[in-house]
Every structure is written in structure tokens, then in C-alpha cells.
Amino acid sequence: MTDFYDERESRSPEQRHNELTREVRGQLAHAKANAQAYGELFKEIDVSGIESLEDLESLPVTRKSELLELQRQNPPFGGFTAIRDGQLDHIFVSPGPIFEPQTHRPDYWRFARSLFAVGIRSGDRVHNSFSYHMTPAGSMFNTGCHALGATVIPGGVGQTEQQLEAIASLRPIGYSGTPSFLKILFDKADELGVDIGCISKALVSGEAYPPSIRAEFTARGVFALQCYGTADLGLIAYESSDESGLIIDEDIYIEIVRPGTGNRVPDGEVGEVVATTLNPDYPLIRFATGDMSAIMSGTSPCGRTNRRIKGWMGRADQTAKVRGMFIHPEQIGQIVDKHPEIRRARLVVDWVNQADAMTLHCESDTVDSTLAEAIANSIRECCKVRGDVKLVDPGSLPNDGVVIEDIRKYD
Numbered sequence: 001m002t003d004f005y006d007e008r009e010s011r012s013p014e015q016r017h018n019e020l021t022r023e024v025r026g027q028l029a030h031a032k033a034n035a036q037a038y039g040e041l042f043k044e045i046d047v048s049g050i051e052s053l054e055d056l057e058s059l060p061v062t063r064k065s066e067l068l069e070l071q072r073q074n075p076p077f078g079g080f081t082a083i084r085d086g087q088l089d090h091i092f093v094s095p096g097p098i099f100e101p102q103t104h105r106p107d108y109w110r111f112a113r114s115l116f117a118v119g120i121r122s123g124d125r126v127h128n129s130f131s132y133h134m135t136p137a138g139s140m141f142n143t144g145c146h147a148l149g150a151t152v153i154p155g156g157v158g159q160t161e162q163q164l165e166a167i168a169s170l171r172p173i174g175y176s177g178t179p180s181f182l183k184i185l186f187d188k189a190d191e192l193g194v195d196i197g198c199i200s201k202a203l204v205s206g207e208a209y210p211p212s213i214r215a216e217f218t219a220r221g222v223f224a225l226q227c228y229g230t231a232d233l234g235l236i237a238y239e240s241s242d243e244s245g246l247i248i249d250e251d252i253y254i255e256i257v258r259p260g261t262g263n264r265v266p267d268g269e270v271g272e273v274v275a276t277t278l279n280p281d282y283p284l285i286r287f288a289t290g291d292m293s294a295i296m297s298g299t300s301p302c303g304r305t306n307r308r309i310k311g312w313m314g315r316a317d318q319t320a321k322v323r324g325m326f327i328h329p330e331q332i333g334q335i336v337d338k339h340p341e342i343r344r345a346r347l348v349v350d351w352v353n354q355a356d357a358m359t360l361h362c363e364s365d366t367v368d369s370t371l372a373e374a375i376a377n378s379i380r381e382c383c384k385v386r387g388d389v390k391l392v393d394p395g396s397l398p399n400d401g402v403v404i405e406d407i408r409k410y411d
Contacts, residue, residue: 009303020053038080038283064289067096076099089102092231093134100282108139111143113249114249115141116148120203126152126172155177160185174199175201179207197220201224202225204227236289247304251277258271267297269399270293271292291313293309294399313401316401323385334382335379341364347387349408363397367391
């Protein structure tokens with residue numbers, strides 16, 4: 001399946017970069033003028049001076065972990081919306097609680113593109129097993145199906161036998177939900193002798209999609225792809241027919257930064273996903289998701305030309321408590337910034353001789369005791385506890401985005 005949802009998917013990288021630069025600049029001005037939080041955050045920043053996407057690195061990062069407190073201070077959305085009276089359609093309540101807005105804008109969460117990639121078309125029926133209770137997952141796929149002209153069966157979560165009865169009666173061609181629940185449905189259908197072989201296309205998300213489950217779906221004749229999104233941003237990236245990485249959505253700009261900082265890492269290196277959305281109603285700028293991924297080289301063989309990410313690769317929150325003090329990735333970033341000789345750093349926390357011990361492993365071309373001593377002084381200054389320093393060869397640290405590795409064992 002090689003046809004595209006729209007012509008933007010096959011733009012040349014140069015055309016996309018130029019158009020995205022213009023759109024992001026417009027979003028910055030719109031956010032500053034219409035969203036209270038960005039009016040304050042960008043008060044001293046001339047956003048018209050952002051001439052390229054690379055210039056975004058000069059703007060502050062807003063972390064998802066901060067959103068809960070910001071919303072408490074300025075309910076319900078922390079001042080990050082640019083919504084006028086009458087535009088608000090839903091308020092979702094995700095764990096935290098964190099509140100997410102949805103307006104009347106069609107395909108507000110932009111999942112139609114990912115549903116199209118798996119083959120959903122106008123007139124198809126889709127059984128949606130994402131939750132419709134409080135959180136936006138059900139609505140994300142519901143509105144995406146409607147944008148394509150597809151009919152939705154709102155299955156929600158649980159009640160497996162009732163869902164099987166609905167599928168057997170209504171014969172949907174598509175499924176949206178977690179891969180594990182689709183496997184549960186198939187296994188239960190086999191046990192009860194219920195025919196749900198009508199399902200031939202599935203868009204799965206919300207958890208890991210291991211090769212073993214993909215192979216099982218394929219054996220059943222189900223073409224199942226995965227997508228990646230969040231309750232704040234909507235769709236971020238999605239698989240296409242060739243299943244080689246996740247293609248970034250056309251209405252979002254993605255950076256991969258070193259955890260605890262706003263500094264971009266080279267393509268291929270694992271870091272935290274930071275997103276700038278073009279949604280004018282909820283214009284999140286440099287929003288750090290807390291999720292880890294990496295930019296892949298090249299473009300998809302399917303013909304879509306946008307950049308790709310490797311998918312979800314863990315969480316960026318690597319805080320550790322050492323001798324009574326919390327150590328955050330941001331502090332390790334501060335240490336690295338103080339010493340340009342450091343290429344990358346990784347703090348390893350261990351339990352040695354019945355006590356906490358931490359060692360900062362630093363990739364550097366310079367290996368001498370003077371540099372190590374200076375870094376050790378910075379550790380004390382930034383972390384308020386002592387730590388050892390080990391200088392290692394460039395490229396010797398794992399490329400997994402881990403900044404703080406806690407290997408303590410107490411038995």
C-alpha cells in the first residue's frame with residue numbers, strides 16, 4: 001500500500017523544511033500572543049528572530065513533568081491554550097491529574113494519517129478498544145476514523161466476551177487499541193469458537209509491540225502497524241507499510257535532546273523526544289515528553305519523505321537519590337556544560353561497602369588528572385555530594401540515552 005493521505009507526505013525534504021520553518025515561526029508568534037503561559041515565557045524573547053528550525057534550541061523547554069504543577073497554579077490548562085469561548089469540546093483527565101483540551105477542530109489529534117497508513121478508508125468499520133473514560137485515547141482514534149469517513153464501534157476496554165459478540169455481529173474490518181488486547185480478543189475467540197476473522201487491519205499503540213505478537217497477527221492475516229502519540233500532543237509518529245521505523249507526523253516538529261537539557265543530540269543518538277506542535281488551540285512549544293527515541297537516517301522505502309524515529313525507547317526521567325540528595329539528569333547536563341572537553345557523560349550509582357557511591361564516566365579526548373579533578377569539583381558544586389570521575393574514550397559509552405544509571409543492589 002503506497003498511496004498517501006495527502007501530498008505533504010511525499011514533499012521533498014527541502015520543501016518540507018522550508019514550509020515547516022514558516023509554520024513553526026507562525027506558531028511561535030501565535031502562542032506568544034494568544035496563550036498566557038507563552039506570553040510570559042517568551043516575554044523577553046523576540047520570536048521573530050527564530051529564522052530556522054535549528055534556532056528553536058535557544059528557546060526554553062517545557063517538561064511534561066512540570067505540567068501538573070503549572071496547571072494547579074493556573075487551572076485548568078496552565079495558560080497553554082489559545083482557545084476562545086465556545087471552542088472547547090472536551091476536557092480529559094489523565095493520571096496526575098493532568099487536563100487535556102479538545103476543541104471542535106476535525107481530527108483534533110491527527111490520527112487519521114496513521115489510520116490511513118494501515119489501510120482504513122471511507123465506509124470501513126473500525127472496532128476501537130481504546131478507553132473512552134476520562135483519558136483522550138478513545139477520542140483520538142474515534143475522531144481520526146471519522147475524518148476518513150469510517151464508522152466506529154466504541155468498544156472501550158474490558159468486557160471481552162461482549163466485545164467479541166459485537167465484532168462477530170458487526171464484522172468490522174479494522175481494529176484500534178493495544179496489541180495485547182487484540183491478542184486477548186483473538187485467543188478468547190479461539191476458545192469460544194467465535195469468528196472474528198473479519199479484522200484484517202489494525203492500528204496498535206499504548207504499549208510495546210514485540211515481533212512475536214506482530215508475527216502472530218500476520219499469521220492470522222492481520223496487517224497491524226503501530227503508532228506513537230501522547231495525550232498532550234496527539235499523533236507524533238506512525239508506521240507505514242514497510243515497517244521500518246516510525247514516520248513523524250506532518251503537523252509536528254520533533255527534536256531529540258540530551259535528557260535533562262534542551263540540547264539536541266546528533267541523529268542516531270538516543271535522547272528525549274521534544275515536540276513543537278502546530279495545533280493552534282494548544283500550541284505546545286518545545287514540549288519534552290519524557291519519552292526516549294532516536295532519529296533514523298534516510299527516509300522510508302514506502303515513499304513518505306519525512307524523518308523517522310526508532311519508536312519508544314524508554315523514559316528520560318532517571319532521577320536517583322544518593323546519600324539523601326536527589327540527583328537529576330539536568331545536573332549532569334550542567335556539569336557537561338561547564339567542561340567543553342566532555343563529549344558525553346553517564347553517572348553510574350552503585351552500592352559499595354554498605355554505602356552509596358557514584359562515578360561520572362566522561363567521554364573525552366583529554367585524559368589527565370587536572371580535568372578529572374575539575375569535573376569532580378563540579379560534581380560537588382552541582383549535586384551537593386561527592387562523586388568519582390572516570391575519563392573514557394570517545395564512543396565507549398552505550399548509545400541508549402541513559403544519563404543516570406542506578407545499578408545498586410542491596411542483597
